[in-house]
Amino acid sequence: MSDKTGTLAIARIVGRVRQAGPALVFGFLFLALWESAVRGFDLKPYFLAAPSKIFEQFVKNASRIWEASAVSGGNALIGLLVGTVLGVAMSFVLSRYKFLGELITPLAIALNAIPIFVLVAVLNNMYSITSEIPRRVMVTLVVYFIVLVNVAKGLTQVRSTHVELMKSYAASDFQILRKVRVPNAVPFLFTALKIAAPASVITAFVSEYFGGLQNGLGSRITSNIANAKNAAAWAYVLGACLLGLAFYIVSIILESVTRRGEAK
Amino acid sequence: MSALEVLAASKIFNQGTTKQVDALVDVSLTVQPGEFVSLIGPSGCGKSTLLRLIANLLEPTTGSVSVNKKTAAQARLDQDYGMAFQQAGLFDWRTVSKNIELPLELKGWEKSRRETRAKEMLELVKLPEFADLYPWQLSGGMQQRIAIARALASHPPLLLMDEPFGALDEMTREYMQGELLRICGETSTTVVFVTHSIPEAVYLSNRVVVMSPRPGRITKVIEVGLGATRNEDTRAAEGFFKGITAVREALRGTHAEHAAANAVRGVEDR
Numbered sequence: 001m002s003d004k005t006g007t008l009a010i011a012r013i014v015g016r017v018r019q020a021g022p023a024l025v026f027g028f029l030f031l032a033l034w035e036s037a038v039r040g041f042d043l044k045p046y047f048l049a050a051p052s053k054i055f056e057q058f059v060k061n062a063s064r065i066w067e068a069s070a071v072s073g074g075n076a077l078i079g080l081l082v083g084t085v086l087g088v089a090m091s092f093v094l095s096r097y098k099f100l101g102e103l104i105t106p107l108a109i110a111l112n113a114i115p116i117f118v119l120v121a122v123l124n125n126m127y128s129i130t131s132e133i134p135r136r137v138m139v140t141l142v143v144y145f146i147v148l149v150n151v152a153k154g155l156t157q158v159r160s161t162h163v164e165l166m167k168s169y170a171a172s173d174f175q176i177l178r179k180v181r182v183p184n185a186v187p188f189l190f191t192a193l194k195i196a197a198p199a200s201v202i203t204a205f206v207s208e209y210f211g212g213l214q215n216g217l218g219s220r221i222t223s224n225i226a227n228a229k230n231a232a233a234w235a236y237v238l239g240a241c242l243l244g245l246a247f248y249i250v251s252i253i254l255e256s257v258t259r260r261g262e263a264k
Numbered sequence: 265m266s267a268l269e270v271l272a273a274s275k276i277f278n279q280g281t282t283k284q285v286d287a288l289v290d291v292s293l294t295v296q297p298g299e300f301v302s303l304i305g306p307s308g309c310g311k312s313t314l315l316r317l318i319a320n321l322l323e324p325t326t327g328s329v330s331v332n333k334k335t336a337a338q339a340r341l342d343q344d345y346g347m348a349f350q351q352a353g354l355f356d357w358r359t360v361s362k363n364i365e366l367p368l369e370l371k372g373w374e375k376s377r378r379e380t381r382a383k384e385m386l387e388l389v390k391l392p393e394f395a396d397l398y399p400w401q402l403s404g405g406m407q408q409r410i411a412i413a414r415a416l417a418s419h420p421p422l423l424l425m426d427e428p429f430g431a432l433d434e435m436t437r438e439y440m441q442g443e444l445l446r447i448c449g450e451t452s453t454t455v456v457f458v459t460h461s462i463p464e465a466v467y468l469s470n471r472v473v474v475m476s477p478r479p480g481r482i483t484k485v486i487e488v489g490l491g492a493t494r495n496e497d498t499r500a501a502e503g504f505f506k507g508i509t510a511v512r513e514a515l516r517g518t519h520a521e522h523a524a525a526n527a528v529r530g531v532e533d534r
Contacts, residue, residue: 161353
């Protein structure tokens with residue numbers, strides 16, 4: 001039995017690698033093309049840095065990139081957690097009192113229509129510019145709306161057959177919430193997190209472009225560009241990519257763990 | 265002593281507005297314990313509305329409904345009936361066994377008692393080996409059998425079914441009809457069954473209630489004399505065809521009445 005599951009696990013990994021193969025090959029080809037273009041056309045480093053130089057800078061600055069990642073990543077994580085908790089809480093309130101939804105939806109649409117980052121400048125004014133709070137509030141806001149919209153959908157869009165069935169069992173509203181609406185909303189929450197996790201990292205970076213502390217990945221990218229250290233700036237961009245990926249992968253793993261045994 | 269009694273019940277939606285619909289007008293129906301009664305008629309004849317009045321999912325505008333000698337509302341609170349719909353309506357996040365246990369959970373049964381009953385029900389619908397699978401791993405017919413097991417889990421005296429086999433293919437459908445008769449026979453459950461299919465209504469029922477639309481009402485009640493035991497030979501028996509003809513003529517009658525307004529729609533002649 002365990003032998004069989006072991007073989008199955010290996011077969012699955014081999015299958016994954018085989019699936020990922022073409023993408024890996026394409027990635028290497030892309031990097032090779034980039035490298036040879038920089039060398040072949042003798043492109044200046046301030047125009048475009050070669051991948052080899054970027055990697056060199058990445059290794060050289062590894063500890064500083066790590067520190068900056070911890071700052072930006074920390075802001076993103078705090079905003080993600082607070083935004084998710086608030087978003088879930090609010091979605092319960094909205095699904096219970098429909099008229100509140102009608103009040104809040106236009107505000108949500110309005111907030112989503114403006115490039116929300118401009119609020120960072122306002123928040124920087126409200127708090128000291130040596131504070132991480134404006135960035136965390138910014139991430140919280142972005143995550144909050146993504147989670148709110150999706151989870152509220154999951155709580156309200158339940159199959160009418162399920163609701164009729166529960167009523168035929170004389171179930172109370174609370175029982176319907178617990179046994180139908182909440183389980184129905186779980187996949188919606190993870191869809192929201194899959195969108196919100198990378199968005200939280202992006203928001204944390206971009207928020208740093210509006211001044212304030214110079215300790216995160218976003219501010220390091222701008223300061224390196226300002227100092228004409230193009231390759232170093234790219235190294236921080238690479239760090240930003242890896243951080244965003246890490247958030248995304250964690251959200252997918254969380255989803256697959258909690259959705260075991262369910263239909264895709 | 266009747267299993268359920270509908271007395272001069274009417275259901276009018278959007279009363280007093282321009283969108284007023286007389287879904288049911290002055291309907292009376294008495295069903296005896298152990299009886300199998302089908303409701304048949306074209307779309308809009310109020311058969312599903314009547315079923316929902318009996319289930320107390322809707323309140324009658326006038327008239328009364330009693331189930332098991334109680335008001336329909338009390339019968340619902342006491343889970344005196346089980347219900348099955350066209351969609352099996354199983355919960356994707358619950359295993360087959362946990363789906364069957366749901367009504368028992370809501371009744372406050374303890375775990376071991378629920379599990380024992382779920383096992384019995386799975387034996388009854390002949391799917392004991394599927395307890396720990398999830399609904400999406402089952403075929404449509406199997407899902408519907410689980411839905412029936414769930415509806416009967418608390419051993420209610422009455423089973424209400426709203427086109428439960430409507431989404432199944434013909435072969436599965438005939439098999440399910442046989443299974444339903446066997447299960448209801450073994451549990452001596454009274455059944456009210458909404459269908460679009462004439463042969464299905466005749467094969468299953470002691471009585472077929474023919475309804476007509478605008479306004480929704482009962483036009484004829486046909487006794488089917490096929491006896492207690494029905495099997496595959498029944499489908500070739502003379503009584504079966506006689507029943508089909510009688511129901512068809514009753515439906516034609518309603519058709520002729522409304523031919524000018526609207527043709528009979530949604531009645532499958534199979």
